[in-house]
Amino acid sequence: AFKAAVLIQRWYRRYVARLEMRRRCTWRIFQSIEYACEQDQIKLHNFFSYLMDHFTPSSSKERDFISRMFISGESFKEAELEKYCDYESMEVPDSYTGPHLSFPLLPDHATALLEAFKQKQQLHARYVLNLLHETRKHLKQLPNISHVSTCYSEEVTVCGDLHGQLDDLFLIFYKNGLPSPSKSYVFNGDFVDRGKQSLEILIVLFTFLLIYPKEVHLNRGNHEDHMVNLRYGFHVGLITMSRVHGKKILKMIQNVFCWLPLATLIDQKVLIIHGGVSDTTDLDMLEKIQRNKFISVLRGKKRKESNRNVEIQEINGESKAEADPAANEATPSLSSQPRPAQAPSMTNRLEFSRWVRQTVQEQIERCRRLVDISESEEEELTYSSLVSLADLDGPCWTRQEEWKQILDILWSDPMPQEGCRENTVRGGGCYFGPDVTGKILEKYNLQFLIRSHECKQEGYEFCHNRKVLTIFSASNYYEIGSNRGAYVKLGPDLVPHFVQYQANKTAHTLTMTQRQGFLEESAFRALREKLFAHTSALISAFKAYDKDNTGRITLSNWATAVESVLHLGLPWRMLRPQLVRTTADGMLEYKSWLDDLAMEQRSQEHIQSSLLEVIYRNRSNLETIFRIIDRDHSGLISFEEFHQTWKLFSSHMNIELTDDGISDLVRSIDFNKDGNIDFNEFLEAFRLVKQSQ
Numbered sequence: 001a002f003k004a005a006v007l008i009q010r011w012y013r014r015y016v017a018r019l020e021m022r023r024r025c026t027w028r029i030f031q032s033i034e035y036a037c038e039q040d041q042i043k044l045h046n047f048f049s050y051l052m053d054h055f056t057p058s059s060s061k062e063r064d065f066i067s068r069m070f071i072s073g074e075s076f077k078e079a080e081l082e083k084y085c086d087y088e089s090m091e092v093p094d095s096y097t098g099p100h101l102s103f104p105l106l107p108d109h110a111t112a113l114l115e116a117f118k119q120k121q122q123l124h125a126r127y128v129l130n131l132l133h134e135t136r137k138h139l140k141q142l143p144n145i146s147h148v149s150t151c152y153s154e155e156v157t158v159c160g161d162l163h164g165q166l167d168d169l170f171l172i173f174y175k176n177g178l179p180s181p182s183k184s185y186v187f188n189g190d191f192v193d194r195g196k197q198s199l200e201i202l203i204v205l206f207t208f209l210l211i212y213p214k215e216v217h218l219n220r221g222n223h224e225d226h227m228v229n230l231r232y233g234f235h236v237g238l239i240t241m242s243r244v245h246g247k248k249i250l251k252m253i254q255n256v257f258c259w260l261p262l263a264t265l266i267d268q269k270v271l272i273i274h275g276g277v278s279d280t281t282d283l284d285m286l287e288k289i290q291r292n293k294f295i296s297v298l299r300g301k302k303r304k305e306s307n308r309n310v311e312i313q314e315i316n317g318e319s320k321a322e323a324d325p326a327a328n329e330a331t332p333s334l335s336s337q338p339r340p341a342q343a344p345s346m347t348n349r350l351e352f353s354r355w356v357r358q359t360v361q362e363q364i365e366r367c368r369r370l371v372d373i374s375e376s377e378e379e380e381l382t383y384s385s386l387v388s389l390a391d392l393d394g395p396c397w398t399r400q401e402e403w404k405q406i407l408d409i410l411w412s413d414p415m416p417q418e419g420c421r422e423n424t425v426r427g428g429g430c431y432f433g434p435d436v437t438g439k440i441l442e443k444y445n446l447q448f449l450i451r452s453h454e455c456k457q458e459g460y461e462f463c464h465n466r467k468v469l470t471i472f473s474a475s476n477y478y479e480i481g482s483n484r485g486a487y488v489k490l491g492p493d494l495v496p497h498f499v500q501y502q503a504n505k506t507a508h509t510l511t512m513t514q515r516q517g518f519l520e521e522s523a524f525r526a527l528r529e530k531l532f533a534h535t536s537a538l539i540s541a542f543k544a545y546d547k548d549n550t551g552r553i554t555l556s557n558w559a560t561a562v563e564s565v566l567h568l569g570l571p572w573r574m575l576r577p578q579l580v581r582t583t584a585d586g587m588l589e590y591k592s593w594l595d596d597l598a599m600e601q602r603s604q605e606h607i608q609s610s611l612l613e614v615i616y617r618n619r620s621n622l623e624t625i626f627r628i629i630d631r632d633h634s635g636l637i638s639f640e641e642f643h644q645t646w647k648l649f650s651s652h653m654n655i656e657l658t659d660d661g662i663s664d665l666v667r668s669i670d671f672n673k674d675g676n677i678d679f680n681e682f683l684e685a686f687r688l689v690k691q692s693q
Helices: 002-054 060-067 079-084 105-118 125-139 164-177 200-210 225-231 234-243 246-257 283-288 301-315 327-329 349-370 384-388 399-411 434-443 504-507 512-533 536-545 553-566 572-580 591-600 611-627 639-653 661-669 680-691
Strands: 144-150 156-159 183-187 216-218 261-266 270-272 420-422 430-432 449-453 460-463 468-471 485-490 498-503 552-554 587-589
Touching: 002 200, 002 572, 060 261, 060 283, 060 536, 079 246, 105 164, 125 200, 125 246, 144 183, 144 283, 164 200, 164 498, 200 234, 200 246, 225 234, 234 246, 234 399, 261 587, 261 661, 283 399, 301 611, 327 399, 430 680, 468 485, 512 572, 512 591, 536 552, 536 553, 536 591, 553 572, 553 587, 639 661
Parallel strands: 144 261, 156 183, 183 216, 270 449, 449 468
Antiparallel strands: 156 485, 261 270, 420 430, 460 468, 485 498, 552 587
């Protein structure tokens, strides 16, 4: 009996160990593909930024179009934005049966919203825009770093990424209770994208924020960024949901996002940020940055920095023409513009401060006259601008330094090794080690950091000797049963207490083996699509090891070649049994393996194999490019939008094409001749060009 018990125990341990190994491999696949997609998004954005930096517009019309290419929310001034998103002119029809809002909001409004969303009802666009307008007004008065105290509430609940999964938010409120004067919440960014109910989550959070402004705190995440939204679903989902008013809602949300605070500090001891820190993180600088300048943190740096240099030259009394004699010949004289008076000595700080204010005021007045803005139209003072005015005697940071601070806290991840290095896996932010964490904690007298940004199987995870806590609140993030969601509660003693949950009922009915089977099936399906999308590159890599052109390579060479093409950092030798079949002598017939991959994908899409490969590889990029060109978010590219964007591409590729030639090109893509290009026509044109090649 004793031997039998030991045998069963040994068998069970071996079984659990193998299951855990399979789980970790599956997790690595999901995570690697997710981060590769984020890296593609940043590369695509850098490509467009490069084009813009090297494109010289030939007319004011082209200049205006290019300047709006990536600054969707910045192109509206205060009054223009309110006029464009005018909710008061909208009428709510008598047939509308959804919830109604009136301001100031009361707790009953929040309860009614929750019940309506549980019944799959939608909030009318008028109320949505009104809510966004009030939220924006409130956020503009908040500091960059919110301060929360456990003295005024029994505990503070911190939630991580929600990613449009409203059921997770419902479950958090069910388990923990709704926000109230005795129950404070901190929501740590990434409210939108990927999930299907991003707008509903924003509406609920913003409603509670306005009802309980001292108890509800929202941090900005890396997905509160309109360039990221173009790729991950929130943008297109919003336009599809409300075709009439979707553009206005989107425009307002973009502006609200840039006013979200960047961090939260609990009892001056626990710092809550979305991503992480770096060896250059400076909380003093973060507190004084004008955060609304960064509509998109993915914005190219070089272009902005060159503008900054021009501003510095002008403040120093040096015009662009003087700084660049060559440009002086091609630029009209600026002598008619008033030059600032000679700066006083820096030794007299009070006098220098007065001079700076006077000079800035003169420049503002001159700009107002140039653009014909009346003096009565003054910009509303915000917390950030007041801090900046109060600190004129302090250091002056470049926009590059400010951008780096925000990028690092939104995009960074912890690593077990010492030091700080670039986060090449995501393509943005950095990896920071325990030593970097220790220095930040010591410098600002903190106990530990709370961050989100990474999916964890149990919903939370400690690292760096329990000094960094990752909290993730979107359960079943990759697939049903892939992970739990969690939130953490902190009392006056600042000891974290965790609550885990599964929002999907199906996940509770699955056994461990069934759950792992579903996860593996989903992960390997996504991985096979990734492999198929790189068929041509894989063939070239395999042939480098197949010198005699036998069509066979060793499994070791197969693993090396696949990693050299996909760069996913996966344990390919462990994944091999799920991906390839070997011959009796342990060799792989790679041509038949690639044919099997093509057959599997072709069964879903009846398209030529080589063509389908290219579309699989580029579809996400093509969708993002389409949405970038579609400046008015109509779901259609107008002839003018296509014309101006093609001018941008042709300047980069040194292609001489006349305006008539571009017009002929756009008419040939417009297959249904309705005067616009939809995404199917855009994709079809791409397929036809590739097929002809």
